[in-house]
Amino acid sequence: MKLNRFYLPLLIIVVGIGLTVYLQFQIPHGAYFSGDAGLKALLAQQLSVGELRFDLLPPSSSWVQQLWNQGLYPYEEPFVYHINNRYYITFPFSFPLITAPFYRLFGYRGLYIIPLFSTWGIWWISYRFCQRLRFNYWISSLALISIIFASPLTIYSGIYWEHTLAIFLIFAGLEMIAIARNKNRPKLNKLLMILSGFCLGLSFWFRPESLCAVILIVFLLYLPNIIAFTPLKQISSDLKIDFFDFDFKTKLICFFSLIITIGLFFVANQIIYDHYLGIHAIQVIEQKSLSARLKQAINNFNSLSWAFLIFFPLSIFSVFGVFVHLFKPKSINSNFSQIIIYLSCFIFIIGVALIVPGGTAGLIPGGKQWGTRFLLTIVPILSLANMYTFNSIKNSKIRWLKTLSYILFTALIVVSIYLNTYSAIKYLKASYQKIIPTLEIFRQNSPQNLVVSHQFVAQELEPAISKDKFFFKSNDPSSLILLSRQLLKNNDQDFLYICYPHRPCELPKISSEKLKFNFKEQLFTIKFNLIDESGKYPIYSASFEKLKQKI
Secondary structure (H helix, E strand, O other), X not given: OOOOHHXXXXXXXXXXXXXXXXXXXXXXXXXXXXXHHHHHHHHHHHHHOOOOOOOEOOOOOHHHHHHHHHHHOOOOOOOEEEEOOEEEEXXXXXXXXXXXXXHHHHHHHHHHHHHHHHHHHHHHHHHHHHHHOOOOHHHHHHHHHHHHXXXXXXXXXXXXXXXXXXXXXXXXXXXXXXXXXXXXOHHHHHHHHHHHHHHHHHHHHHOOOHHHHHHHHXXXXXXXXXXXXXXXXXXXXXXXOOOOOOOHHHHHHHHHHHHHHHHHXXXXXXXXXXXXXXXXXXXXXHOOOHHHHHHHHHHHHHHHHHHHHHHOOOHHHHHHHHHHHHHOOOOOOOXXXXXXXXXXXXXXXXXXXXXXXXXXXXXXXXXXOOOOHHHOOHHHHHHHHHHHHHHHHHOOOOHHHHHHHHHHHHHHHHHXXXXXXXXXXXXXXXHHHOOHHHXXXXXOOOOOEEEEOOHHHHHHHHHHOOOOOEEEEOOOHHHHHHHHHHHHHOOOOEEEEEOOOOOXXXXXXXXXXXXXXXXXXXXXXXXXXXXXXXXXXXXXXXXXXXXXXXX
16 A cells, blocks of 8 residues: 555654654653752652642751751752742742642653653644645655654653743744734634744743743744835845734734733742742852853853754754855745744854853753753754755755755764664663662662762652652761761661762761761761662662770
8 A cells, every 4th residue: 555645744743753652661660861850850749749839848857957957958059049948949830830730640650741742742833834834745754854853852752851841832832823824814813823922931931041032033023024114125025034924913912922921920930939030040140240151151152052063963954054045046945034044043042052051060051961952942943944945955956956965964864863863762761771770779668868979869869769768968977977966866777878970979988987976975987888889879878886985
């Protein structure tokens, strides 16, 4: 039976859905890709049981709180801030809030429903834009292959992060704008523009870099009106900026809807955090001088751009496309809109570099990730723009340019598919599998008290284990002895100590002589015993040994 070419793009989407479902089965129960996801899951779990507060709950035991106040709290800035005797994660409250009901209904797996369905939504809207751009079935299929299998976007369907949701909302807003261009349905168009502004504004509730995309969309929305008041008005028909060229009053509806939605986010932040930008503002805005932020922005731009090219090689074809549309060879269907799209993506990268925190520990901004998660928004946009360029060259009569574009595109898409399908899945599976031995130990009859050498350990582990356990952070003898005295007072004889392998972890290695302490006129020391190093984190059992000598 011969497959109808009309169904080829849909078949690619179905294969992509199968791939993302496969990814879901590669996620061990309770595992989180990064500490960021763990902290958000911790808040989502708290909200799922009806605790409608956006700070992390204090411990049920007063002695735990006392130790936390003395420096043993497992988290620290810039991931958790202690403000007005409350612990706030730096990430917006919105994503844990909307995923909490899914966690309540489906447990751990419910956390991945929104990232998964949002990814599918992005694919479908991308296909709709392929139809609007009048791509044939083969070009549409290549566009979808670029987005689904050749870009870093799909792998985020298997990570508890809000990136795919924010991108879906942006694309949903653009889709409604596209539908509203039909001038025969004025009432429906007004409703669509209200919803479009709401979706665009709502994307900022989840990702700060969405604001860069929203600002660019608003500018492009009014660009035809700006051009109408300039000398370019005489050649506006040649510029072919027609996507946003419709009734001005209808545009205002979208704009006001967008402003109200973003304004409500600022109000919510002010109520919850006493700062209209939320805790994220402390991290990005308030703790650095202007010159330091500009220097950081330059470093961000360089590292983000380079990583984007490496993890999404098809973006190199965008550079090729810029030259094609700038020099406009004869018989190439080039227009000003295409150049604006490429330019907008470049400006988006600059905007993101200005607002995101800098990289730490030698990593690019965003920490542990696949590709550059801050730039995922432009992945489907560039993929569609690339296919428009490719299609224009394919339909031209310039043989050498067609040959060059075929070779370049084929090489780049093969490398991109290998990198973002095979290598990405392998990387994701390895990241999740490493934590399994550690989780199995904690789910057994492990002690109630768990001590970590670094906050990254607690971020990943606390959401995955029983809530009757207490986490502390200690990497020096004095704080560990402080904890030990309290545990002996509670008649606890041992605890687990978990090392973060990428930072020095000296406590289990130092001499027991340096860990001597007195308690009730008796001399004790702390003994460490390595019980597991097969997983991601080396785990030690720590116990108290009473010495013969009395104080």
